Amino acid sequence: MAFETIIVDVEDHIALIRLNRPDALNALNAELLSELVEALKDAQTNEKVRCIVVTGSEKAFAAGADIKMMSEKSFVDVFTEDLFTPESHEIGRIRKPIIAAVSGYALGGGCELAMMCDFIICSDTAKFGQPEINLGVMAGLGGTQRLTRAVGKAKSMDMNLTGRFMDAEEAERAGLVSRVVPGKELMKEAMSAASKIAEKSMITVMAIKEATNRSFEMTLNEGLLFERRVFHSLFATEDQKEGMAAFSEKRQPQFRDK
Numbered sequence: 001m002a003f004e005t006i007i008v009d010v011e012d013h014i015a016l017i018r019l020n021r022p023d024a025l026n027a028l029n030a031e032l033l034s035e036l037v038e039a040l041k042d043a044q045t046n047e048k049v050r051c052i053v054v055t056g057s058e059k060a061f062a063a064g065a066d067i068k069m070m071s072e073k074s075f076v077d078v079f080t081e082d083l084f085t086p087e088s089h090e091i092g093r094i095r096k097p098i099i100a101a102v103s104g105y106a107l108g109g110g111c112e113l114a115m116m117c118d119f120i121i122c123s124d125t126a127k128f129g130q131p132e133i134n135l136g137v138m139a140g141l142g143g144t145q146r147l148t149r150a151v152g153k154a155k156s157m158d159m160n161l162t163g164r165f166m167d168a169e170e171a172e173r174a175g176l177v178s179r180v181v182p183g184k185e186l187m188k189e190a191m192s193a194a195s196k197i198a199e200k201s202m203i204t205v206m207a208i209k210e211a212t213n214r215s216f217e218m219t220l221n222e223g224l225l226f227e228r229r230v231f232h233s234l235f236a237t238e239d240q241k242e243g244m245a246a247f248s249e250k251r252q253p254q255f256r257d258k
């Protein structure tokens with residue numbers, strides 16, 4: 001499938017999706033988001049794919065939603081079309097793991113897209129921000145919600161209210177990203193994390209993603225019960241038998257997603 005605004009490569013069990021609107025610093029428009037959703041759904045159904053990496057360019061992961069596309073819209077327009085909501089729900093429904101590999105700007109909707117992924121690995125050039133306030137609007141795809149959960153109220157309020165950018169070092173300190181690496185190493189690091197995940201049992205990987213995401217929706221006790229029941233259910237899989245046998249036999253497990 002040929003896309004106009006993204007580039008997709010599937011190799012070694014990893015679907016690598018590159019946002020590709022270089023003239024607009026990968027600003028998110030309807031076409032890009034719908035192509036991204038299509039590529040993610042393809043990856044979800046492609047049995048060869050075991051992990052997904054979403055990235056941008058060296059200069060920008062994505063500099064936000066496309067301001068030029070939005071500037072003339074009215075309240076009635078954005079309310080009626082429910083701007084970007086279906087796409088963000090579709091991204092949230094992908095069950096395979098998604099890593100965001102961020103270099104350069106991840107601003108506004110770009111920062112929010114990175115946060116929709118399961119974790120973020122960034123280069124030392126990364127800059128995260130929710131600068132919508134400078135445009136007379138506010139975050140609309142999770143910038144006041146996921147960012148607050150990721151970095152806490154103080155930093156989230158600071159970023160959303162002042163529009164200031166957070167550099168890679170601060171983002172790692174604050175817990176927004178899992179790893180920071182030198183720019184040249186970014187894709188190697190992200191692909192190697194994806195390969196590690198691709199070696200595991202896909203059932204376990206999807207169960208962990210589901211349980212971790214439930215932690216945002218449930219009380220601690222409900223979440224702990226959900227986790228425990230999913231843990232119990234994994235004992236119905238052949239991969240549990242294989243994983244534990246391989247440990248005893250001092251060999252690498254051969255998971256078969258069964």
Ligand code: CO8
Pocket residue numbers: 023024025027063064065066067068082083084085105107108109110131132135138139140141
């Ligand atoms: N939208 C459209 N075009 C953009 C965007 C954008 N978000 N960001 C950059 N561009 C374009 C520029 O207009 C420019 O195009 P041109 O060459 O035709 O003038 C080109 O990309 C290169 O950009 P700059 O010349 O500005 O590059 P600089 O290196 O000087 O600056 C910055 C880089 C700092 C990233 C700067 O481009 C910038 O501030 N961009 C806007 C950042 C921003 O405000 N992002 C938030 C957008 S709003 C948003 O994301 C809301 C999401 C929620 C949607 C909710 C739906 C429910």
